[in-house]
Amino acid sequence: MSRRQDVLAGHLSANPAQNDAVAPFPTSARAHRQLPRFDATLMERYMDPSHLLKEEVYAVFREHPELLVKELEALSKEEHRELVRRCLRALLASGQSPLTLLASDPRRYFYLGELMSLVDLSLTVKMGVQYSLWGGSVLNLGSEEHRRRYFDAIDRFDLPGCFAMTELRHGSNVAALQTEAVLDVETDEWVIHTPDDGALKWWIGNAAEDGLAATVFARLKVPAASGRRELDDHGVHAFVVPLRTAPGRLAPGVDIQDCGYKVGLNGVDNGAIRFTHVRVPRGALLDRFASVDRAGRYSSPMPSAAKRFAATLGELTGGRVGLTAGSLGVLKGGLTIAIRYSAQRQQFGPGGAAPEVAVLDYPSQQLRLLPALATAYALTFAKDALVDKYVEMKRTRDEALTADVHSLSAGLKAYTTGFTAATLSVCRECCGGHGYAAVNRLGALRSDHDIFQTFEGDNTVLLQQVAGLLLKEYRDSFRGSPLAASWSYLRAALGDALPANPLLAHDTTPRHLRDPRFLISALRHRTARMLHTVAARLRKHTRRHGAFKAWNRCLLHLLDLARAHIESVALESMYAGVQRCNDPDCRSSLKALADLFALSRIHADILFRNDDYLSPEKAKAVKRMVESLCGELRGVAVALVDAFGIPDHILRAPIGLASAQHDPYGEYLAATGWET
Numbered sequence: 001m002s003r004r005q006d007v008l009a010g011h012l013s014a015n016p017a018q019n020d021a022v023a024p025f026p027t028s029a030r031a032h033r034q035l036p037r038f039d040a041t042l043m044e045r046y047m048d049p050s051h052l053l054k055e056e057v058y059a060v061f062r063e064h065p066e067l068l069v070k071e072l073e074a075l076s077k078e079e080h081r082e083l084v085r086r087c088l089r090a091l092l093a094s095g096q097s098p099l100t101l102l103a104s105d106p107r108r109y110f111y112l113g114e115l116m117s118l119v120d121l122s123l124t125v126k127m128g129v130q131y132s133l134w135g136g137s138v139l140n141l142g143s144e145e146h147r148r149r150y151f152d153a154i155d156r157f158d159l160p161g162c163f164a165m166t167e168l169r170h171g172s173n174v175a176a177l178q179t180e181a182v183l184d185v186e187t188d189e190w191v192i193h194t195p196d197d198g199a200l201k202w203w204i205g206n207a208a209e210d211g212l213a214a215t216v217f218a219r220l221k222v223p224a225a226s227g228r229r230e231l232d233d234h235g236v237h238a239f240v241v242p243l244r245t246a247p248g249r250l251a252p253g254v255d256i257q258d259c260g261y262k263v264g265l266n267g268v269d270n271g272a273i274r275f276t277h278v279r280v281p282r283g284a285l286l287d288r289f290a291s292v293d294r295a296g297r298y299s300s301p302m303p304s305a306a307k308r309f310a311a312t313l314g315e316l317t318g319g320r321v322g323l324t325a326g327s328l329g330v331l332k333g334g335l336t337i338a339i340r341y342s343a344q345r346q347q348f349g350p351g352g353a354a355p356e357v358a359v360l361d362y363p364s365q366q367l368r369l370l371p372a373l374a375t376a377y378a379l380t381f382a383k384d385a386l387v388d389k390y391v392e393m394k395r396t397r398d399e400a401l402t403a404d405v406h407s408l409s410a411g412l413k414a415y416t417t418g419f420t421a422a423t424l425s426v427c428r429e430c431c432g433g434h435g436y437a438a439v440n441r442l443g444a445l446r447s448d449h450d451i452f453q454t455f456e457g458d459n460t461v462l463l464q465q466v467a468g469l470l471l472k473e474y475r476d477s478f479r480g481s482p483l484a485a486s487w488s489y490l491r492a493a494l495g496d497a498l499p500a501n502p503l504l505a506h507d508t509t510p511r512h513l514r515d516p517r518f519l520i521s522a523l524r525h526r527t528a529r530m531l532h533t534v535a536a537r538l539r540k541h542t543r544r545h546g547a548f549k550a551w552n553r554c555l556l557h558l559l560d561l562a563r564a565h566i567e568s569v570a571l572e573s574m575y576a577g578v579q580r581c582n583d584p585d586c587r588s589s590l591k592a593l594a595d596l597f598a599l600s601r602i603h604a605d606i607l608f609r610n611d612d613y614l615s616p617e618k619a620k621a622v623k624r625m626v627e628s629l630c631g632e633l634r635g636v637a638v639a640l641v642d643a644f645g646i647p648d649h650i651l652r653a654p655i656g657l658a659s660a661q662h663d664p665y666g667e668y669l670a671a672t673g674w675e676t
């Protein structure tokens with residue numbers, strides 16, 4: 001035995017599972033109740049009523065296996081971009097019309113984005129740019145005339161386009177953008193101009209190679225109403241501007257540079273754009289919220305510039321809903337790979353004739369993967385509820401619902417993408433060394449997905465918008481205004497923002513700990529308490545330091561508040577989903593997942609102890625219950641990821657395939673070039 005093996009052997013014998021010769025299974029101290037087995041197909045149908053679309057679009061890739069490359073990161077950016085174009089064209093040729101879906105059946109549109117995320121995230125993002133952003137801006141910010149002119153060509157990808165908002169110097173602070181659109185009243189044209197390098201449009205998807213046109217966000221300037229020589233600056237508005245006169249040929253006054261290789265998503269052609277006095281007709285202004293007449297007079301149906309700006313950005317919520325769905329697709333893929341692999345990967349055992357233990361039997365592995373699985377389910381229910389609200393908002397144009405969807409889409413996008421990014425690293429670690437092989441995809445998924453936390457609203461900035469809206473609702477609640485649907489729980493909870501009653505704070509019985517009424521009210525209590533205290537802190541600091549400084553003094557508290565709110569909303573969506581499920585076996589697993597989601601959040605947040613909402617014994621009981629639920633769910637964990645219904649030809653990671661459950665290493669050996 002070499003010295004290295006010797007040291008290793010010494011280390012191994014200290015492993016409690018190895019030493020526990022009497023009862024090696026389960027590997028945790030307690031035996032767990034077993035959840036009833038359920039039919040994974042039934043669960044899939046329950047979770048995913050649109051599975052027919054899944055079969056339809058995944059069939060395209062079964063018929064064209066050449067579109068499914070194993071190691072996308074080995075392609076040059078040019079090869080990868082070409083592959084993405086071919087995938088998109090194959091989808092369109094199969095009869096999909098993404099922009100039509102976005103306009104008339106958003107549920108299916110968002111689902112399509114989620115489905116494409118495991119084909120190739122570059123494809124999801126390319127489609128997001130083309131349809132949610134470029135198409136969405138024309139649809140939602142333009143008039144009927146704009147829609148008539150561009151809709152079909154965008155849908156067919158005959159008019160690839162961009163959403164050119166971000167500049168070199170400003171991303172999150174959209175109001176500070178510097179690109180100009182000045183009206184030349186004599187020629188009745190806008191002059192689009194980049195005043196300095198800080199205003200170069202940067203990171204613009206579809207710009208480097210394909211984009212023929214773009215929705216450009218620029219400061220609208222018209223001759224001053226007073227008739228003086230200077231211009232009135234009405235702030236940032238959206239304009240349709242041609243970028244190329246034909247593929248490969250830039251329009252006059254337009255310069256574009258490729259943003260080059262990125263950390264991921266190299267199948268998307270991001271570019272930087274300079275405009276030098278580019279002239280477009282006055283009708284190029286997307287004029288749903290503001291228009292300018294032939295004489296150069298500006299008017300807007302909105303009561304204030306701030307409201308107009310908010311309405312303009314608010315119309316772009318569809319992109320965030322799409323990113324939430326795409327991020328969930330990746331989360332489900334990562335968990336499918338890690339959980340299936342962990343269920344068949346064996347390391348160590350009690351010795352003798354007993355087999356080695358599957359790594360998923362170790363409580364440490366369970367604690368890393370199963371609360372994450374519970375979260376994936378909770379966020380799926382929350383996303384479905386958001387999509388329903390989005391559909392309803394589009395139908396009714398109700399103002400309160402619009403505010404609700406705006407805030408929920410911002411919060412869920414931030415929470416989901418942050419959670420997925422963190423969980424992909426956990427999944428990689430849980431697969432050990434083989435998780436690091438490119439062919440097993442976790443690395444590429446992690447790199448490609450990472451930027452979901454930043455684009456279409458940086459997560460830290462988005463969470464602040466959620467906190468801001470919560471505070472507004474809080475203030476309104478004192479004025480007796482009705483609360484929007486997602487916040488309505490706060491009215492009851494605000495009265496309950498004081499420490500819990502001592503009897504409840506000490507109840508450690510399993511029945512109580514797994515009672516949805518307790519779990520929902522615990523998360524509600526936390527949000528209400530945070531809201532109450534941060535509102536008081538803000539009031540105090542604002543008097544002394546002014547609003548901007550006061551906000552930033554409370555910033556961490558505000559971010560916690562927004563996350564707490566999203567967790568409350570997700571839990572309530574999930575319990576509603578548990579109740580709707582008719583199959584008792586599926587329902588038992590869903591209920592266990594919901595309980596685990598809630599209890600793991602309570603366990604992780606010291607506020608519940610600081611607040612005496614939980615006594616010390618109850619906090620320990622919560623921890624034990626989290627571990628116990630992980631043990632219970634272990635038996636159905638593989639079925640729960642099978643129910644995500646990701647076909648092997650789409651998942652492609654050899655260690656995570658359904659077929660690898662019968663032959664753990666066969667696919668992997670074949671993928672790495674070994675004959676078996």
Ligand SMILES: Cc1cc2nc3c(=O)[nH]c(=O)nc-3n(C[C@H](O)[C@H](O)[C@H](O)COP(=O)(O)OP(=O)(O)OC[C@H]3O[C@@H](n4cnc5c(N)ncnc54)[C@H](O)[C@@H]3O)c2cc1C
Nearest residue numbers: 163164165166170171172203204205454455456457458460
């Ligand atoms: C691959 C890729 C594709 C993209 N595609 C497009 C596209 O097609 N069209 C487009 O217009 N843009 C696009 N973008 C740009 C993207 O939308 C911006 O990067 C994003 O909005 C963030 O802006 P920023 O980069 O200026 O970051 P910044 O706002 O400068 O953020 C930097 C850091 O500061 C923090 N921060 C900023 N403000 C605050 C605050 N108030 N409080 C606390 N912290 C704060 C952020 O959390 C972050 O950590 C893309 C970017 C990438 C990388």
